[in-house]
Amino acid sequence: MPCLARAKGSGLAVLVAGAIGCGGSTDELPAFHMESDSQIVRLVTTDVPDGIYLEVLFPLEEPMLPDGAPVVVVVHGGLYTDVVPVERFLVDRFAGLVQVYLNLPGGNGEYSTPGTDDQRGESSRLALAQALRYAAGELADEDGVFLSELVPVDLLDLPPLVHGQSNGVNLALATMADAELALPEISGLSAFESPISAQFVSMELGTEQEPLPVYQDGCCSWDQESGLVCDVDYSDLAWDSDAWWEQGDRQGVVFLDLDHDGYYGEGDFPFYGVQVDSSQQIAYSPRLSTEIENRAMDAGPAMSTADSRDFWSTRDGSLLPGDVFARFPDLPLLVMGTEVDHVSGVTDHAHVTGFAWAAQESGAPWVRVNPGADYLAACLPGDLDYAENAPNSVSRPGDPAISMLPEETDLGVSSATLVAVAITELVELSY
Numbered sequence: 001m002p003c004l005a006r007a008k009g010s011g012l013a014v015l016v017a018g019a020i021g022c023g024g025s026t027d028e029l030p031a032f033h034m035e036s037d038s039q040i041v042r043l044v045t046t047d048v049p050d051g052i053y054l055e056v057l058f059p060l061e062e063p064m065l066p067d068g069a070p071v072v073v074v075v076h077g078g079l080y081t082d083v084v085p086v087e088r089f090l091v092d093r094f095a096g097l098v099q100v101y102l103n104l105p106g107g108n109g110e111y112s113t114p115g116t117d118d119q120r121g122e123s124s125r126l127a128l129a130q131a132l133r134y135a136a137g138e139l140a141d142e143d144g145v146f147l148s149e150l151v152p153v154d155l156l157d158l159p160p161l162v163h164g165q166s167n168g169v170n171l172a173l174a175t176m177a178d179a180e181l182a183l184p185e186i187s188g189l190s191a192f193e194s195p196i197s198a199q200f201v202s203m204e205l206g207t208e209q210e211p212l213p214v215y216q217d218g219c220c221s222w223d224q225e226s227g228l229v230c231d232v233d234y235s236d237l238a239w240d241s242d243a244w245w246e247q248g249d250r251q252g253v254v255f256l257d258l259d260h261d262g263y264y265g266e267g268d269f270p271f272y273g274v275q276v277d278s279s280q281q282i283a284y285s286p287r288l289s290t291e292i293e294n295r296a297m298d299a300g301p302a303m304s305t306a307d308s309r310d311f312w313s314t315r316d317g318s319l320l321p322g323d324v325f326a327r328f329p330d331l332p333l334l335v336m337g338t339e340v341d342h343v344s345g346v347t348d349h350a351h352v353t354g355f356a357w358a359a360q361e362s363g364a365p366w367v368r369v370n371p372g373a374d375y376l377a378a379c380l381p382g383d384l385d386y387a388e389n390a391p392n393s394v395s396r397p398g399d400p401a402i403s404m405l406p407e408e409t410d411l412g413v414s415s416a417t418l419v420a421v422a423i424t425e426l427v428e429l430s431y
Helices: 122-135 168-177 286-294 305-312 321-327 350-361 373-379 415-430
Strands: 004-006 013-015 036-043 052-059 071-075 098-102 161-165 188-192 220-223 227-230 237-245 250-256 274-276 281-283 332-336 366-369
Touching (some): 052 122, 071 122, 071 168, 098 122, 161 168, 161 415, 168 321, 188 415, 227 350, 321 350, 332 350, 350 366, 373 415
Parallel strands (some): 071 098, 071 161, 161 188, 188 332
Antiparallel strands (some): 004 013, 036 052, 220 227, 237 250, 274 281
16 A cells, blocks of 8 residues: 555545555654566567567555556656666665566667667657557557566556656656657656756756856746746857867867866866767757857857757657647646755756646646655655645746755655655545
8 A cells, every 4th residue: 555545535644554555653764565576578569560678567465555556657767778677666666566667779788679779769759658558558568468467466447657767757758749659548747856958958057066157046947839948158158179078978078168268178067968879969958059059169060959959859848748738638747856956956956846837837737846745754754844845836947935855865765765655646646
């Protein structure tokens, strides 16, 4: 069972101690306790005749709810292709959930999905669509076995949920917005510290270790046409064709020349971009690409602004909430963020609140930043007074009134447990 069960129809929270997903005593470390196992399977369909590899994690005896285990498709972050075999499950493996992970096309491992790595483009969306249909019971694996036949517990009569870990949510949104793909119903979407917008994905706004010096809190805004865009000062933008950028393993650097000496060096701020393997071009955000073009900079392999817009049109989730919530009008969204992001160095958490704001403005019926305080108190250790953000309460990207969670180390749990708490709340909303 989940940490917190609510009496259906009553709206009353009932904390179930002892035989619940989390321990009932604050003297112990509450933790989901359902034993689990996993199995790698291969899907071969008419849409993906070369197959895709999935790993299914499932409870062995006790599902999350007495009626069965919810199914969640987990989309990993970064820009890499392979996560199967899973070394670190992104949702608590003892939460009584069935979890489905997939390898995107283009890897080179034993269980890599055949194809070309398109940096989470069309072939990646197609692979995720097949995983969603498998999770919904619409497709069987290559041996003709359906998910309900593979796992040893009953499945909850509920369409699958989707969890996007970090950059994984951009692929999830792009897939859900793709009208060319056949998709099942989806009962909930969660996201953990997801870099919504091209500027965040490409780390143009800095990282925790290397924050962008010219970023100012409150500089980000969102609209349907442009998505989430942060207006930073690019006046020191420069290009050094002779510099070797060790982190990017390439010649030439687009950077902010903070010491104004005309060369890239220590103390300057480099812009990563995303290297597009098929063309060796670098996709910077449309905002940065426009600045490069306006200065007539010969920035080597940098994409044109037009090509950048095309590249990010299906990879920047902040452009897509209108299409997603038009297709899934009942979809609840739970966006998660902690006080210090695992990658981003922005201090106003505009990627977290900006995602929530974009969803609210696009017609999402229920959007919350971080799980409700009752769920956190029931599932996490200690006796903390958790702040609660009301649903649909974000007023703008970077809204300072929205509370972030304490760091996982301060809470005594992993991010995987926090995600499981979020999914618990989404399941209750939808079931």
